[in-house]
Amino acid sequence: MSNDTNNNPNLLYTEKGPSLKSQFNDFFKQFPHHSLEYTKSIFPIRNWIGRYNLTWLYGDLIAGFTVGAVVIPQAMGFANIVGIPVEYGLYSSFVGMALYCLFATSKDMTIGPTAVMSIILAQTIPRVKADYGDTDFPYLSTDITTTICFFSGIISLAIGLFRLGWLFNFIPVYCQEIFNLIKLNLSIGQLPNLFGITGVETRLNPPYRILIDFCAGLPRTKSDVAIGLISLAFLYAVKYGCAYGEKRSTKYKKVFFFCDEKLFPFRVVKKVPRGLNHVKVPNFEPQLVNAVFKSIHIIVLISLLEHISIAKSFGRINDYKVQPSQEIIAIGITNVIGSFLGAITATGSFSRSALKSRAGVRTPLSGVSSATLVILALYVLTPAFFYIPQAALSAVIIQAVMVLLSRPSYIKTLYYVECNLGLGCLRYCYRSLHNGIFASWGFSFLVLLARMARPRVDTLGRLALATFNRKSDRSDDSIPKYAFVPLEDPSFTTVETPPEGIVIFRFTESLTFPNSNYIDDSIVEYIELHTRRLYKRAVKKDDQPWNETDGLVDAAENEKLSPLRAVIYDFSAISYVDTSGFQALIDVRKAVNKHAAREVEYHFVNILDERVQNALIRADFGRQIPIITESINEKTENNIEEGIEFPKTNKRFFHLTIEEAIVEAQS
Template structure:
């Protein structure tokens, strides 16, 4: 009978785990049962409002990528339908964005515009692969200074590719000769209407089929057949850069409108990956979350992701019935849409705030900008992440640990207290060891050095082994190295490394008992070299130890 109940319990556990996984990876199962009738009207209003913004932006962003306008609409209708099922942020709107299309154009250019669709398809595969492997934590290694720094790259034009150096030198000479500047009324006027308006936009549902692994060159009016491997070689790191750019945008939007809730980066990878991968079968260009349209969606009072479905339906209706009217949209209007979308991408205020608050973050941002402009966006992000990790390792290399020279009022024992502000690991163990050796050499009247270990939540083999050898070395010199407020696991670990009766004090009382067990002459012979200042004698947070003085260590590299 007990086995039957155990089997039923396992069955219920498996069923509940499956249900939890489905709700986590299919958010529609979580919010749809809570949907109310009162949400219908706000969702319809928000969906139509976003549609009014999405149409001109989509037409303009297709031009950025080097394609005809209808490709922007092809990529706009699919995202909302996918995000209804997989999305975790109700305000999010998926579609073409300026930053992603500019990244795409830098890789594809005007020679092979059809590769933009392949770029979106491959970037979707990358995002989907990262999501399936649950690698959302990788985004945590891309700091905000790196994210801010890669935006100025969109204004950069590669001289050797997009404009010859002769054009730049000619332009420089022309600017220098101010007398030859062309008056505003002498600018060339358009000779035909086609130069002013958008032109015809193909109507109807987008063609459905496998992505074409062949690239069309409009300049040579020829098609270049390629294998999937050859297209990957042609695109290089482009899909990876576009994928990370889209993921970063989605996560930034989710954080901005999440009202403090935890953002599931893995889920955003899955949602964006499925959208771009399926979009490759509908001639869609690369897509991501749009901050501007998401802000409009939020301001319009959207209540659920169903507002995106309204936008998607309106885009489909536009493809079927409104495209003949799009041809009269002035190109200048679409240019204004692009300018308004990208002009605020350089966050000058954030860079200024970084300079005032953290010089290291400002350095990381500056290095990333320089690397992006000089080496390309993909290498710029790589350099920025490397600098961020180096700064992170630098902080863990040297924990803040100012020595405090104290007296125990019960036993009159003089000792040095060290309080590391972070846990111990192999990068920081050398600094801690050198700090203890420095105290032992320069303050030889102190026979007890106490290390407060309340911040040590975890440790590694290198750190534990080094401190065991340090404890033994200090003992041979007549100095007791005591670990205060440590966990019982630390005591067991020291024993495992061969340290007999490790000097560990878990509480304040244990430390006082340890002092009482010391030889009586310790308290009388340990005459402090530091003259106590009555103004400096204050009780610490435990109220039983008096602080004599606090001295900062010399520079790490000046330890002799």
């Protein structure tokens, strides 16, 4: 027992917690040990590399080389979308796959350039040039992308090292579905190339504008459309043909899988220079950095959100746990180091991760074999890459992106559950991705605040479930079993009201400052309407206080109501109560005691946190009640407000079940 408890007999069964001084002493004493453990936690590879075996190696090599064959054309194609030389995409893929195994908590993830990040960078480059200020922009687009890559990596690394990955739990699922619009926008942006139409701005304009310009340019269609449509038809024929063969023939399932169109290197455009030709320090010129920082927030947000959502998805599918903060560290280090090699911002790729998972990957070390294939391509295989028509490349991009879109039924479900997705989509279609993401997230935040500030305060009743007989000689010795449900719920027609004089409240949110006043008013209003008022109020109009707006009191109606004996609070949904919440409960007690002209009992059920219980006790909850009086005079009212000394009691005001609280309230 603490000293405060010994001095004040009204403070019951509180536990003595550690002092602030002892907590600081323990922290500094354990600091070296915790620092070492923290450093070890940054490298999860140490947990499994000692158990590495030939079986794992076989699976990793197959999956790694499969993904490597896919990532080479994809990386060059995505760099082409950004508007920079194609080798920059290969640099990004090499660094991401080579380093990820050191920090990975997901065996399936593949880091590199993606469709979403490519279109974001393509839209960001002109914005940075506009924010730079000078009419004559003195730098190349690659200077912008490497600077963005470095600072996005630094920010991501800081978020990961401080273990702030939980912040991304505040991004709702339907905000992530706006990525579907980005992929759709990418496909729409390839239509002019597919038809050979020039003069259509596809990087800055929103989707609706691209479609309008594309339709207006249809009379300028060139012969490229023949190559483009034939290529697109061929890709879909191979895709669905292999899928059909894989489903029908178990014997040749692997053959059909590795014949998938994803392995065809159609995305190569022009000759790729050999080796790592752009190794240098990123450009840190202050004016350029300032322009980059105006747009970097959306790049960091989308890169981390895309990666974490994909990693968690494969973690659920393959039954392993992903640590978001650790994955963010991997993204940060990849982009920081990659920026010195000329890489563009990298993140997790869904299509390549899915391919790796299906190919039978065993550990994150498979990325090394993929990186080996990429660096081999950069130094040895560049003569094998030759030019293909731009229309065919556009066909490959359209087909690859369209298969990643969520099913319409899933989008429809999200729309019915959360209409905020529709707001974000509409904002994106008419403005930009930045506006779409922040419009849906901002509206979601407002909805969250509204739900916190106006939670449901349910008044509960009993729903009889069954009666169990004790093994006893008494024939009437039985235990009734009840469920407690909201009285106003229309789906329950046989709900019994609580015993006379007892009111039960259940909260749906924690008691915090946004909702404390609302909960206070809701409880007091219900009690005043449904229980007898014993506090004598004005019966004459001349004696009515100025602040009473409900007219003269109907004494006859008041007499029909039962006097209040006890209030039961169900805290099963409450995980935290702040100072405003405790003050609201104290204000309720003061108003209710005045209304009932007595000290009402207050019982608490299912308190999840011992600190909440101790704080309630210190606020004088959990005491014996005084002798009941019919009315209170001025002296009694003052005593109630100031707190009356009562003898020490046991834990009869804190319970595990509502039934137990009702029994105690009736005793």
